[in-house]
């Protein structure tokens with residue numbers, strides 16, 4: 001809805017009312033159309049102000065409407081009517097003016113913004129383009145290079161930057177509506193011809209072709225197969241080279257292609273999934289709206305290796321007071337220097353003062369006695385973590401939450417080392433912890449809902465997207481990664497190369513393939529885990545066939561590389577070779593290829609040609625299959641949790657929506673059929689055996705991903 005009122009005698013005030021972000025739903029559009037008509041026909045009204053209720057101008061088109069039949073007045077003629085009005089219209093921008101919200105403001109003759117407002121055209125992140133004239137008006141207003149930047153990245157800008165670019169006419173720290181009303185009173189009789197952006201010529205730079213060529217190359221490189229950024233460049237090109245009306249036609253045509261694309265559906269699914277994971281629920285029914293977090297003022301980080309340092313930086317940046325504990329003096333000094341550098345560089349980038357004074361460094365674990373929450377980030381070794389948890393339980397004040405940063409270890413076992421297991425949860429950060437957005441908050445059977453709520457709340461404060469998941473080996477992300485990596489190893493045995501397998505995955509949209517990722521994170525990590533599980537035994541010591549463990553197919557390839565000291569980037573050799581230890585540029589390694597040939601010959605394996613489709617089907621469907629098992633086991637409460645974990649923690653291309661959404665796009669019946677096919681060909685690989693939840697979903701007609709939770713509930717109630 002939109003409310004019309006007359007203020008200060010002659011100003012018509014139109015207030016958008018659609019909480020929480022005043023999205024332009026059909027009712028809001030109808031309200032604006034009616035209010036504008038009323039304002040223009042009322043002789044007492046000399047000028048108009050458009051604002052939003054509750055301190056938010058407008059979050060853009062109502063994304064929820066995109067999934068159904070769109071009704072109500074369309075946006076474009078509505079904005080044209082505002083621009084064509086013969087009375088000045090002023091946008092009063094508070095909170096956000098995003099997407100269609102900014103396009104509405106660009107149709108107004110003047111824009112006044114509050115200093116804390118954020119503006120932007122983020123449609124590209126929803127797989128769309130600004131299709132209510134944004135691609136045609138913005139370049140006319142601020143020039144092609146700046147418009148290309150905003151439209152292809154979708155970034156939100158501050159009011160100060162908007163003023164500098166010329167998007168807004170004035171920034172105020174006072175009441176924006178009052179400022180806009182005063183402004184409207186002053187401009188009431190002024191001519192409007194020079195204020196209609198659609199009539200502006202597009203400012204021309206010297207070499208347009210080179211400019212667009214460069215922009216296209218840039219988006220194609222960073223988009224990794226996403227089509228919206230490319231369409232954004234094409235639409236802005238139309239603004240720069242064609243009259244406004246023809247540009248609008250081009251904008252419409254490009255939007256029509258994007259609007260119905262699978263990528264737009266995937267990206268919009270991600271938008272809502274990202275918000276859905278904040279509404280967590282535990283199997284016992286405890287959930288986000290009934291479990292309140294406890295206030296946390298002081299936090300401790302134990303262990304200042306790579307992960308501990310990243311966590312410490314992320315915590316210090318929230319402004320919280322942090323105690324950092326490292327028992328080794330040398331390591332403590334090094335960490336202190338590294339963390340200060342990270343904080344100083346981060347502050348410089350963000351134009352703020354570094355928060356160094358928030359941190360107290362100590363070698364003594366007793367210095368955490370008064371903190372509200374501890375994040376333990378020592379080396380990934382159960383015996384060591386057990387000891388630390390016993391100490392923490394003894395020294396911390398009653399009620400302190402004890403969190404462990406582990407990527408796979410048993411949370412419940414660690415909880416059992418303490419006097420209050422209900423206060424223990426996992427906080428699984430991803431490296432580098434001050435950069436990566438994902439946080440798995442892992443609850444054990446004894447974790448209290450308040451502990452989960454507090455960890456989720458702290459994660460949010462640290463700028464993380466927290467996903468609450470149950471306790472199992474590898475939690476969600478790493479549990480699904482295991483069969484994915486296993487398939488990649490098997491494909492190498494059967495004739496694949498790291499280059500070809502990585503290429504298939506990178507063309508799918510991952511920033512790096514499985515072998516480059518393994519080189520980056522270090523082959524020794526998996527080796528240590530496999531040794532701990534009794535899988536990676538040296539062939540001489542082993543009683544069993546090197547390619548079978550417990551009757552299942554096993555590939556010792558990773559172990560054999562580690563035995564040669566090839567741990568990846570850090571040693572200069574892994575699945576690829578690097579110029580020197582620590583270098584990042586992966587080069588094909590002839591040694592590895594002849595090693596693979598020798599390995600196949602030794603085990604009587606005949607190399608065959610493996611195509612891209614097989615790589616994708618085997619690596620991705622087996623990962624998806626494990627995702628279904630995780631849902632069946634109740635470790636994740638819905639497919640959105642898994643998808644957000646993969647998009648934000650594992651580089652799954654966002655425009656493919658996450659593994660579970662992707663399975664729905666491919667077709668669950670097809671995923672099932674291909675898994676059955678591969679399981680028949682490899683009966684000794686249990687991960688390829690289709691999960692019963694997948695079978696049930698297919699049997700119940702492959703319902704859409706947003707209804708799976710219901711099916712899962714039914715399956716559970718039948719058990």
Ligand SMILES: CC(C)(COP(=O)(O)OP(=O)(O)OC[C@H]1O[C@@H](n2cnc3c(N)ncnc32)[C@H](O)[C@@H]1OP(=O)(O)O)[C@@H](O)C(=O)NCCC(=O)NCCSC(=O)C[C@@H](O)CCCCCCCCCCCCC(=O)O
Pocket residue numbers: 020021023059060061062063064075096098099100101103122123126128129130131132134255256259260272275276
């Ligand atoms: C605004 C925010 C920055 C606020 O952040 P904050 O953290 O405060 O809050 P939340 O993010 O948690 O959000 C709270 C709540 O609100 C919901 N929500 C937010 N924004 C929207 C929205 N735009 N629509 C609907 N719902 C929204 C959110 O889901 C939360 O709900 P919950 O239930 O969880 O509480 C932040 O929210 C934000 O960034 N929002 C998104 C901003 C954005 O991306 N805007 C752009 C939207 S797209 C757009 O505007 C398109 C326009 O350019 C033009 C459209 C023209 C349409 C024409 C269609 C033509 C189709 C032609 C095709 C023809 C094909 C054929 O031939 O058939």
